Amino acid sequence: MIGVLITLAVVAVVAYCVLKNYYPPFVLLLAGFVMLICAAFYGQMPVAEGKSTGFFGFDLHQAFTSLMAGRLPGLGLNIMMIAGFSVYMDRIGASKALVKLCVKPLSAIRSPYILLAVTYVIGQFMALFINSAVGLGLLLMASIYPLLVALGVSRASAAAVIGSTCCLDLGPASSNAMRAADLLGTDVVTYFVQSQIPVALCVVATVAVGHFFVQRWFDARDAKKGVSRNAAEAQDLEKAFEGAGPSYYALLPMLPLVLLIIFSPMVYADVKLSLQTGIMVSIMIAFIVDLLTHRGFKDACERTKAVFEGMGKVFTSTVGLICCAELFALGMNKLGGVSTLISAAASMENAGVWVMLFVMLGIMVVATVVTGSGNAAFFAFSPLLPEAAASVGINAAVLAVPVQLSAGLARTMCPIAGVIIAVAGIAGLTPFEIVRRTVPVMLLALIVNVAASAAFL
Template identity: 70%
Template sequence: MIGVVVTLLAIGLLAYFVLKNYYPPIILLIIGLVLLLVGGMLGNAPVAAKASTGFFGFDIAQAFTNLVKGRLPGLGLNIMAIAGFAVYMDRIGASKSLVKLCVKPLQAIRSPYVLLAITYVVGQFIALFVNSAVGLGLLLMASIYPLLVALGVSRTSAAAVIATTCCLDLGPSSSNAMRAADLCGIDVVTYFIQGQGPVALCTIASVAIGHFFVQRWFDKREGAKANNVNEKADELDVDKALAGAGPAYYAILPMLPLFLLIIFSPLVYKGIKLSLVTAIIVSLIVALVVDILTRREFKLCCKDSQAIFEGMGKVFTSTVSLIVCAELFALGLNKVGGITTMIQAAASMQNAGLFVMLFVMLCIMIIATIVTGSGNAAFFAFSPLLPEAAASVGIPTLALAVPVQLSAGIARTMSPIAGVIIAVSGITGLTPIALIRRTIPVMIIAMIVSVTSSLIFI
């Protein structure tokens, strides 16, 4: 019982400090170290992930050292490589070329609410290659938003759809997906295709349909009318927003890693084994050669390639540090025993054990995400509990990991302090609360469909 109280207190403190805008990694680190200390006092030693150093005080620091050493060569390197690739694609205009290519078909659609639904689907597709929710939101606000408004979509409806375009953390480039695949003991491509694939297709369809009806209902209820905006002027704004785009064939460059990983995976061709980092390096080489041949400015192209290492460094200070500190926090929760007690209580419910366990893990993930505004922080903090939770009710980790992992991205779109919500609402002049009033109903539909389809297909 003491472990449960300490666990709830730790989660409460984490929520408080994050809401007060304290730096999340250091808060997770401090609370995690305190939890390890409490776990040791409760007799749950050694607190280090491996062998003890011989001194309890050093064991606490050794636990963090072990996590850093375990994460940097694997998951940490993968995430940094993806971030470097993404920043380089943005620097040479390849990301904008992809968006420009996807925007063109939308200009032929004249029904505002059909356009909204298709915009979400297109945005979610782009999110496979532009894996920053805030970055994608800003890019779409600069490119697709003026088009939506020009075609009669209300400002709030357009903003709501754009804010949700990255609500599902899909694909090999998602750090949450990589972590989930690691926990399931499978490669990230297999996790993406066999785990996320069927669930994501159902959820994407439900979100698109949900936006069609929910935004139309809100617009009618609030008396929203078509915006009297000069369409030609807004199309010029779209062109201006995409002014830095590269040639049309650059649109294929952001897709190269995903194509390579799928083709040279156990699901397609087993003769060649290709790791995520190797696929990204190959794609970077191809992109650099294409850029040099296109622009014919060798010195400038080499200078732009600096963006690769800038992106790697930036994501280390944000995501990778967050991952390691969140895992220390999770280790601390495990050592005090509170989460284990709750998992065992859920597992003891014979027939309802699976559903209770799924409900408990979803509640933890949704509340943590909404409170912190970060799907990464919530998932990396509590995902280490998934294997134990799944084993306690006799199901594969994959069956629990997919709905819980997807719920983190969905819940992020319901948080008024999420970066993408703040960014989109700020540009449109809306309050974050006004924006999430439009996103929450659709995300609830997405959550229900995601969980239901997971139970059916996995």
């Protein structure tokens, strides 16, 4: 019980620091060290005896470096490769070409709230290929946002929908999906097709319908209060798509997903293709297409620098945060606070399955809102899922899928999430003005997420 109380106190302090704009990775790192020190008083040392340096102070840091060493070669490199590819697609104009292709039909929809719902669905589809929530949000703010506002949608409604277009981490290129597949002992394409898609289709439909009614209700309420609707902004889609590549460039961001599906156990098992290799092949194909299109070898080579710039940027923004969050989770585990909750749920016989599910969902949602990152939260606490599932005698997928998807849903409710901050800045709103409109939709999505997982998995 003491471990639970210490854990809650540390989480409260971390939440306060993050909300006050302290640098989240180092706050989590320090919090992890504090909990490891507390755990040491109860005989739970930071590292196993065989890995000990012989001095407790060094062992604390050894725990972190061991996490880094284990994470960087595998999933850490996957995340950096995906980010590098995504930035390269943006640099050569392929991302804008894809967005231009997808949003063009939206201009034919004249009902503003139907347009909102369709915008979310199309944005979630594009998130399969544009893996950065912030990057996708910025592209949509530059392209579809002016159209939404011009049709009479309030700035807050438009920003709320655009900020939630990447609320589900789906597909083989999602780092959270890769982590979940690894925990379930399957390949990421099989996990995507057999586990994610049935649940995600239900959640996507729920979010689309939810935005239709929730945003309309908020706009009507604001109108009754005398809050003036924002004047329509001039559409300048040509400027929004300035720098977009030719229309066939829209196919380039899809290459990794297509290759991974084709060369997977579900389609063609004789050739094995890893995510990292698939991305490298996609980069080379994109380079050749870019070279043949612009016929400038030096400039084409220069644009590939974006790959390595993207890898470095995501290391500082995501991979480092994930490693610090994992140390934070290690401290929580050593203290026994989380294991106490799991043991309590496991002891509840028939109700234990549901209690366990809600315990893990609660941990994931709180961790995501505190850190502002669905990746950091899921990587930190996902190792608990197999143990939690085994303790109540259920298939690990029944826990893994809803918990993994809940991380993205919770990020959309977080005012310190990068995509919410970026969208709010462009719309001229505060992040809290946006999340008050996303929270009701995401809570509904969380309920459907659990129900669909129970029905299909």
